Amino acid sequence: METLKNVGVVGAGMMGAEIALCFALGGSMVVLKDAKLELATAGRGKAERVLGRWVEKGRMTSEERTKVINRILPVATYEGFEKAEIVIEAVVEQAEVKGKVYKELNAVCNADCIIATNTSSIPISRLAAFSMRPEKFIGMHFFSPASVMKLVEVIPGSGTGEETIAKAIMIARSINKEPIRVADCAGFVVNRLLFAFFNEAWRIVAEGVATPADVDKAVKFGLNHPVGIFDSQDLVGLDLALAVTGMLQEEYGERFRPSPILKRKVEAGHIGRKAQRGWFDYRAEGER
Numbered sequence: 001m002e003t004l005k006n007v008g009v010v011g012a013g014m015m016g017a018e019i020a021l022c023f024a025l026g027g028s029m030v031v032l033k034d035a036k037l038e039l040a041t042a043g044r045g046k047a048e049r050v051l052g053r054w055v056e057k058g059r060m061t062s063e064e065r066t067k068v069i070n071r072i073l074p075v076a077t078y079e080g081f082e083k084a085e086i087v088i089e090a091v092v093e094q095a096e097v098k099g100k101v102y103k104e105l106n107a108v109c110n111a112d113c114i115i116a117t118n119t120s121s122i123p124i125s126r127l128a129a130f131s132m133r134p135e136k137f138i139g140m141h142f143f144s145p146a147s148v149m150k151l152v153e154v155i156p157g158s159g160t161g162e163e164t165i166a167k168a169i170m171i172a173r174s175i176n177k178e179p180i181r182v183a184d185c186a187g188f189v190v191n192r193l194l195f196a197f198f199n200e201a202w203r204i205v206a207e208g209v210a211t212p213a214d215v216d217k218a219v220k221f222g223l224n225h226p227v228g229i230f231d232s233q234d235l236v237g238l239d240l241a242l243a244v245t246g247m248l249q250e251e252y253g254e255r256f257r258p259s260p261i262l263k264r265k266v267e268a269g270h271i272g273r274k275a276q277r278g279w280f281d282y283r284a285e286g287e288r
Helices: 014-025 037-056 062-069 095-108 124-128 162-174 190-206 212-222 229-236 238-252 260-267
Strands: 006-010 029-033 072-075 086-089 114-117 137-142 151-156 178-181
Touching: 006 014, 006 095, 014 029, 014 037, 014 062, 014 072, 014 137, 029 037, 037 062, 037 072, 086 095, 095 114, 095 124, 114 162, 124 137, 137 162, 151 162, 162 178, 190 212, 190 229, 190 238, 190 260, 212 229, 229 238, 238 260
Parallel strands: 006 029, 006 086, 029 072, 086 114, 114 137, 151 178
Antiparallel strands: 137 151
């Protein structure tokens, strides 16, 4: 598939910034929106830091980095979204907040524009109900960090058109991702597997069987995972982990009941790297 000329991303946090970077690396012009211009600019800054590390490792030149970053335009309004061929929503994991975004997008995007959500757990048909274009609405779940992780779960809702599904799969491939088509359900494929894994890790720590650090060693050196369970939770955020496991429990019952030890961490404000404390402490200049 040819490179998309114009892409919109709503939400300039960790995931939104990385998704914008994926499309910019693929040659698209990307409008990256957040509620405030400084937040959108900070999102582009995250993408720039990722590429800075690539330059240090010799994966690209400084000139190439500049060209890619210049394809990302931070904004606080929907100016430019009328040109978008696809918009990826990557805001907070709350259906009502996402729904407000879709209603705003419906007013500014052209009739052929695909609206895709990066939700990690909310059923697509539920979110599509907020949209006036269910046939053009689809889930495209990227994984963190999106600039590195290859998988994209492509999840049609009950009203998603086959043309939209085929185009979403082609778009994922055009930015060097590996898409899989997934039926619409809470948690999709990866998070249903992942949170079953997380739940057992939380039990191990709560029972005093092993520390978070030693569980991470077991996962990395015993199961050959590149990143430990508790490291990855600190990176994404324990508040998000709690929200997702709560949604999974609502859908599938007791097997996904949130762990008390996770609840206590979130209640204490120890929600990961963004708070400098999670399973590990990052207050010493951000180092664990």
